[in-house]
Amino acid sequence: MQRRGVFYDNLQDYSFVQGEDVAVICGGNSSLQIVENLHTIAKHIYLISEYELTADPSIVEHVDSYKNFTKYENSKVIEFIGENNISGIKVRRRATTDVVELSVKGVFISIGLLPNTGPVKELVDLNEKKEIIINQDCSTSFPGIFALIDSVYLHKKLPMLEQFPDFFWVSILIMVIIF
Numbered sequence: 001m002q003r004r005g006v007f008y009d010n011l012q013d014y015s016f017v018q019g020e021d022v023a024v025i026c027g028g029n030s031s032l033q034i035v036e037n038l039h040t041i042a043k044h045i046y047l048i049s050e051y052e053l054t055a056d057p058s059i060v061e062h063v064d065s066y067k068n069f070t071k072y073e074n075s076k077v078i079e080f081i082g083e084n085n086i087s088g089i090k091v092r093r094r095a096t097t098d099v100v101e102l103s104v105k106g107v108f109i110s111i112g113l114l115p116n117t118g119p120v121k122e123l124v125d126l127n128e129k130k131e132i133i134i135n136q137d138c139s140t141s142f143p144g145i146f147a148l149i150d151s152v153y154l155h156k157k158l159p160m161l162e163q164f165p166d167f168f169w170v171s172i173l174i175m176v177i178i179f
Contacts, residue, residue, distance in 0.1 A: 005086030006107045014041045020105035021046070023089055025077055027053040031110035032063050038108075039066045046102050047071040048091055054129065072100070080107070120145060 014037065022042045024031050027049030036059075038045050045068060047053075052073050053060050063069055074094045081088035081101070088103045117130050125133045125141040138146040 004084060005082065005105055006080065006109065008109050014038060017042050017106040019043050021103060022106040022108065023048060023077075023102060023104045024108045024110060025049075026110045027051065027055060027071075027073065028110070029055045029059060031055070031108070032059045034108050034110055035063045035066070035069060039063070039068060042068065042106075044068045044070070046091075046104065048075050048077055048089075049073050050076050050094065077107075120147075 017038070018041050020042060021044045022038060023046040024034050024038070025048050027047065031047065031049075032053075032055045035045050035047060045066070047063075047069070049071070053071070064071075072091055072093070075091050076094060077089050078092045078099070079090040080086060081090065086104065086107055088101055089107060091100045091102060092098065093100075117124075117126060117132055120132065120140075120142075121130070123140075123142045124145055124147070127133055132140055132147040134140055134147050140147055
């Protein structure tokens with residue numbers, strides 16, 4: 001159904017959903033950016049996230065104030081409805097059999113990136129979001145293991161990345177260097 005009402009990530013032109021109900025799938029910063037872009041265009045926005053929202057709390061608080069916004073945390077899209085174009089979705093709350101059918105004309109899938117720290121989770125310190133905690137030189141709590149960007153958390157910005165307004169938005173695959 002891609003290009004028939006199902007879209008991946010953020011778009012430049014939202015005119016095709018103007019005045020329509022839409023859904024955004026996931027709960028990270030990227031998906032809430034889509035909600036911010038849609039809130040003056042769409043009639044109503046449903047955010048469906050399998051878990052509690054992982055986005056920055058200030059962004060969550062901001063979008064929660066939108067009158068045309070409803071979030072379904074701990075929920076999962078189980079079905080896309082429509083023949084040639086999307087006309088709705090079915091959402092099931094986790095740990096229940098309760099299913100809600102939402103009539104939507106657009107679905108934005110923004111699954112984002114989860115830190116891929118599984119291979120080193122027993123070796124290095126991780127924060128509550130399972131990101132590798134690094135020092136300014138990219139070193140970790142385990143001597144000889146260094147990590148960069150998507151899977152890391154810094155207390156301060158790295159000097160080499162000061163050219164980016166917010167380097168946490170930079171999408172680069174995890175690079176773990178073991179010496």
